[in-house]
Amino acid sequence: MSVNTAEIEQPALKRKDFVSDQVIRWCPGCGDYSILAQVQKTFPELGHRKEQIVFISGIGCASRFPYYMNTYGFHTIHGRATTVATGVKLANPDLSVWVVTGDGDGLSIGANHLVHLLRRNLDINILLVNNRIYGLTKGQYSPTSEPGKKTKSTPFGSVDRPLNPPAFALGSAGTFIARSLDVEGKHLQKMLAAAYQHKGTSFLEIYQNCLIFNDNAFVDLSEKPHKLEHQLLLEDGQPMLFGEGHNKGIRMDGHRPVVVDLEQDGFSVDDVVVHDKSDKMLALMLSELTYMPDFPTPLGIIYQEQQDTYEELVHRQIEAAVEQLGKGDLQALLHEGHTWIVD
Amino acid sequence: MSETKKGSKKNVETLEQVTIRFAGDSGDGMQLTGHQFTDTTALVGNDLATLPDFPAEIRAPAGSLAGVSSFQIQFSSREIQTPGDHPDVLVAMNPAALKVHLSDLRSNGTIIVNAANFNKRNLQLSGWDSNPLEDGQTLVDYKLIDVDMTRLVGEALSDMGLPPKIIARSTNMFALGLLYWMYSRPMDTTIKFIETKFKSRPEIVEANKRALQAGFNFGYTTEEISTSYVVLKAKKPAGTYRNIMGNQALAMGLVAAANLNGLRLFFSGYPITPASDILHILSGYKHFRVLTFQAEDEIAAVTSTIGAAYAGALAVTATSGPGMALKSEAMGLAISAELPLVAINVQRGGPSTGMPTKTEQSDLFQAMYGRNGESPIVVLAAATPADCFNTAYEACRIAIEHMIPVILLSDGYLGSGSEPWLLPDIDALPPIKNHKVTDSNGEFYPFDFIDQEAMARGWAVPGTPALEHRIGGLEKDSRTGNVSGDYDNHQQMVDRRAQKVAVVARNIPLATIHGDDSSELLVLGWGSTYGAIRAAVDSARKQGYSVSQLHLRHLNPFPSNLGELLLRFPKIIVPEINSGQLTRIIRAEFLVDANVLSKVSGKPFFPSEIEERIIQILGEK
Numbered sequence: 001m002s003v004n005t006a007e008i009e010q011p012a013l014k015r016k017d018f019v020s021d022q023v024i025r026w027c028p029g030c031g032d033y034s035i036l037a038q039v040q041k042t043f044p045e046l047g048h049r050k051e052q053i054v055f056i057s058g059i060g061c062a063s064r065f066p067y068y069m070n071t072y073g074f075h076t077i078h079g080r081a082t083t084v085a086t087g088v089k090l091a092n093p094d095l096s097v098w099v100v101t102g103d104g105d106g107l108s109i110g111a112n113h114l115v116h117l118l119r120r121n122l123d124i125n126i127l128l129v130n131n132r133i134y135g136l137t138k139g140q141y142s143p144t145s146e147p148g149k150k151t152k153s154t155p156f157g158s159v160d161r162p163l164n165p166p167a168f169a170l171g172s173a174g175t176f177i178a179r180s181l182d183v184e185g186k187h188l189q190k191m192l193a194a195a196y197q198h199k200g201t202s203f204l205e206i207y208q209n210c211l212i213f214n215d216n217a218f219v220d221l222s223e224k225p226h227k228l229e230h231q232l233l234l235e236d237g238q239p240m241l242f243g244e245g246h247n248k249g250i251r252m253d254g255h256r257p258v259v260v261d262l263e264q265d266g267f268s269v270d271d272v273v274v275h276d277k278s279d280k281m282l283a284l285m286l287s288e289l290t291y292m293p294d295f296p297t298p299l300g301i302i303y304q305e306q307q308d309t310y311e312e313l314v315h316r317q318i319e320a321a322v323e324q325l326g327k328g329d330l331q332a333l334l335h336e337g338h339t340w341i342v343d
Numbered sequence: 344m345s346e347t348k349k350g351s352k353k354n355v356e357t358l359e360q361v362t363i364r365f366a367g368d369s370g371d372g373m374q375l376t377g378h379q380f381t382d383t384t385a386l387v388g389n390d391l392a393t394l395p396d397f398p399a400e401i402r403a404p405a406g407s408l409a410g411v412s413s414f415q416i417q418f419s420s421r422e423i424q425t426p427g428d429h430p431d432v433l434v435a436m437n438p439a440a441l442k443v444h445l446s447d448l449r450s451n452g453t454i455i456v457n458a459a460n461f462n463k464r465n466l467q468l469s470g471w472d473s474n475p476l477e478d479g480q481t482l483v484d485y486k487l488i489d490v491d492m493t494r495l496v497g498e499a500l501s502d503m504g505l506p507p508k509i510i511a512r513s514t515n516m517f518a519l520g521l522l523y524w525m526y527s528r529p530m531d532t533t534i535k536f537i538e539t540k541f542k543s544r545p546e547i548v549e550a551n552k553r554a555l556q557a558g559f560n561f562g563y564t565t566e567e568i569s570t571s572y573v574v575l576k577a578k579k580p581a582g583t584y585r586n587i588m589g590n591q592a593l594a595m596g597l598v599a600a601a602n603l604n605g606l607r608l609f610f611s612g613y614p615i616t617p618a619s620d621i622l623h624i625l626s627g628y629k630h631f632r633v634l635t636f637q638a639e640d641e642i643a644a645v646t647s648t649i650g651a652a653y654a655g656a657l658a659v660t661a662t663s664g665p666g667m668a669l670k671s672e673a674m675g676l677a678i679s680a681e682l683p684l685v686a687i688n689v690q691r692g693g694p695s696t697g698m699p700t701k702t703e704q705s706d707l708f709q710a711m712y713g714r715n716g717e718s719p720i721v722v723l724a725a726a727t728p729a730d731c732f733n734t735a736y737e738a739c740r741i742a743i744e745h746m747i748p749v750i751l752l753s754d755g756y757l758g759s760g761s762e763p764w765l766l767p768d769i770d771a772l773p774p775i776k777n778h779k780v781t782d783s784n785g786e787f788y789p790f791d792f793i794d795q796e797a798m799a800r801g802w803a804v805p806g807t808p809a810l811e812h813r814i815g816g817l818e819k820d821s822r823t824g825n826v827s828g829d830y831d832n833h834q835q836m837v838d839r840r841a842q843k844v845a846v847v848a849r850n851i852p853l854a855t856i857h858g859d860d861s862s863e864l865l866v867l868g869w870g871s872t873y874g875a876i877r878a879a880v881d882s883a884r885k886q887g888y889s890v891s892q893l894h895l896r897h898l899n900p901f902p903s904n905l906g907e908l909l910l911r912f913p914k915i916i917v918p919e920i921n922s923g924q925l926t927r928i929i930r931a932e933f934l935v936d937a938n939v940l941s942k943v944s945g946k947p948f949f950p951s952e953i954e955e956r957i958i959q960i961l962g963e964k
Binding site for chain 1: 382385386388532576579580581582583584585586595598599602603607609611628629630631632633634636638639640642643646647648649650651652653654655656658672673675676680766767769804805806807808809810811812813814815816817825826
């Protein structure tokens with residue numbers, strides 16, 4: 001959301017101002033609790049008026065989110081949060097619109113709409129909560145589940161190939177693509193703020209642990225000590241380092257990424273590729289690391305570019321038409337073309 | 344009545360009404376020709392009604408039966424209701440057009456053909472064993488005017504050095520010019536049209552103008568035609584008129600509803616025949632600050648509309664049957680969330696992809712019942728092309744005043760058909776009261792009624808301070824809107840949603856009867872059958888039959904006096920372009936012995952078909 005009058009002249013809001021009176025009904029220990037907490041912690045910092053914020057969701061565990069935020073909220077139907085949000089944002093571009101969706105809601109039944117929201121680039125923030133499973137329907141494999149996964153609907157193992165969310169977003173001409181993790185509170189807060197500040201569609205994938213149906217799906221990323229080996233924390237302008245004491249890095253061998261051990265392989269930090277979030281080729285490479293064995297998983301802003309937003313272009317065109325043709329006159333409209341008079 | 348035209352040896356005869364059908368290949372420009380004849384006829388002051396009919400394929404193989412496109416117009420010096428059933432004149436630009444349409448022509452009707460196109464290949468393509476122009480049999484019951492239009496146009500353009508393709512493409516203007524002469528119409532409207540349309544290509548302007556004039560001159564000089572005709576101005580109520588197509592009128596009705604009532608019009612659609620025109624037209628109204636959104640699919644179209652309604656716009660989507668099927672889950676959300684929106688279904692032939700360019704009224708059940716759960720909805724239907732304006736305005740009024748979604752049924756026949764429209768006094772349109780809430784006055788409960796009578800909750804749009812609240816498709820508490828799994832609450836909400844539709848009956852006009860308040864037979868109708876029923880009933884009444892007409896705009900809820908009116912009539916028939924959908928609803932609702940007169944061929948009713956049934960029921964006189 002861009003700077004507007006909603007950001008000034010208001011009493012400072014606190015975390016509790018964003019907490020609704022509804023009892024939260026997620027399973028104890030669900031990663032969604034942490035995500036909700038980080039959102040409620042971050043929002044006072046953003047300084048946006050509460051009544052100007054709308055949370056819109058589809059169907060799924062994470063889609064209960066709007067009920068727990070003391071802002072405007074709309075819990076819609078499966079897969080369509082993105083399109084409802086599009087209508088809201090077009091009708092009132094001043095609103096800060098947030099979509100909360102999941103790997104089933106956003107990437108299966110609602111994948112079509114997600115493509116089109118991303119390519120149109122409305123200034124809407126998408127939180128794609130990815131737990132690689134269908135939780136609310138009690139444990140079927142999802143479009144991001146790993147091959148061979150045994151679930152209720154795949155007792156012999158899934159033969160589906162998983163979808164790669166950041167690559168999907170890049171392929172859809174997304175202008176802000178980032179990833180974070182439910183348990184990395186500070187990192188998630190930083191990503192939420194960055195998504196908010198990005199003018200255009202922000203696609204923030206949040207890995208989330210479903211301890212009932214897919215526990216430990218991201219355990220390598222969430223627990224010490226191995227998380228250091230598996231998290232590639234991206235910083236714009238910084239070399240892509242990871243591991244204990246940043247002892248490893250990503251080096252480009254031609255167009256191919258390789259992991260180098262700075263202590264053993266004879267390479268220095270200068271050989272490590274520097275992250276440039278405006279570089280689409282680099283973003284494509286980083287997206288591909290998602291499922292590549294022996295590589296760390298990128299977290300942070302993978303890609304960002306600045307483009308006009310859809311709602312700006314739409315409203316600009318309307319104002320230009322008013323300027324050019326004059327404000328529409330209903331009487332004149334009815335009488336346009338050939339008319340005749342009967343006495 | 345007959346007289347001789349000045350300077351001509353020809354007779355001039357006055358006729359009360361004429362039906363002409365233009366037919367040719369999809370690429371022959373028959374729609375354009377028909378529209379031109381219509382515009383001119385409207386300005387002459389005749390009453391008129393039109394019926395375009397074209398294939399779903401953009402360009403089916405040239406010369407084939409599948410590629411025939413036609414445009415029918417009836418015009419008259421008295422009030423008329425339909426585009427006519429059996430044409431008096433058939434313009435057939437090729438053998439396929441003659442093959443497809445000949446059987447509709449009235450006996451002794453006139454056939455005008457472009458003889459140049461009756462070659463061996465075209466005859467074969469369209470399945471003629473012999474050349475009907477020459478076999479001395481096929482056309483004996485008709486008056487044939489066969490003209491080598493291609494040669495005559497070629498001669499008229501001979502000094503221009505144009506390729507044969509351009510010459511062939513100008514033959515429709517020749518036919519139009521000939522008909523202008525035959526029916527004594529001025530050519531200036533069409534000349535102006537040609538000059539504007541082809542502004543950047545002066546040689547095309549010249550070619551078309553010359554072809555038009557050549558056709559007119561041919562009529563004047565040829566000995567094949569001995570008479571020209573005059574159809575006098577129709578006596579119609581005083582006022583300013585324009586000719587209007589249904590989809591155009593719908594678009595204007597929506598703009599009027601937004602514009603006169605301080606609301607922003609948001610319209611989202613996905614291209615679909617025959618509803619796309621509404622999207623096209625509204626996209627051109629940006630200076631009215633209309634927001635149009637071409638969505639990625641039908642579901643996105645309706646759900647973005649729901650989003651816009653939630654954010655405070657007058658939100659509308661339009662589609663046709665298959666698209667409506669895709670929107671049905673979302674319509675349930677709009678019902679559950681009690682948001683005001685209008686979903687327009689310009690019905691076409693079904694099921695599945697069906698007959699995209701043909702008309703049908705077969706989505707009434709879909710509108711009434713096509714959603715999961717107990718999900719009643721308000722349903723309206725437009726009766727004529729011009730009536731689409733009023734019905735669109737009415738649909739918006741009900742949606743906004745009752746905080747409820749409304750389905751508006753139109754159809755292909757109304758959408759692309761046209762008639763003269765007495766332009767309304769916009770100041771006389773009823774003001775629409777919305778329920779926007781700006782102040783909580785203490786506690787705010789989003790599902791409390793702000794208008795008890797209308798059972799309308801407050802429209803607390805995002806951006807309004809202190810009214811933050813959550814809504815959704817899960818069952819909700821009847822006051823707070825919070826998720827509720829309570830059994831009693833669910834029963835209460837199911838009843839509430841039914842009641843919300845029912846109370847709309849208090850806010851709509853009573854049904855009225857055309858004819859006698861009670862007679863032997865009532866012809867009950869809805870939607871686009873209006874004109875054919877009116878013509879049939881009037882004709883039967885003239886012959887002394889005891890028959891009346893009742894036509895419904897409001898299909899859910901029905902006008903509150905409908906049951907009482909129906910009981911006055913011992914017999915009721917319901918002409919419908921479906922297998923009896925309204926009939927079944929009426930029988931179930933009022934326990935009356937209503938019987939369907941069904942036709943589901945893709946064509947509208949002819950008045951004669953309804954009149955025959957009336958006479959059959961009431962007995963020959």
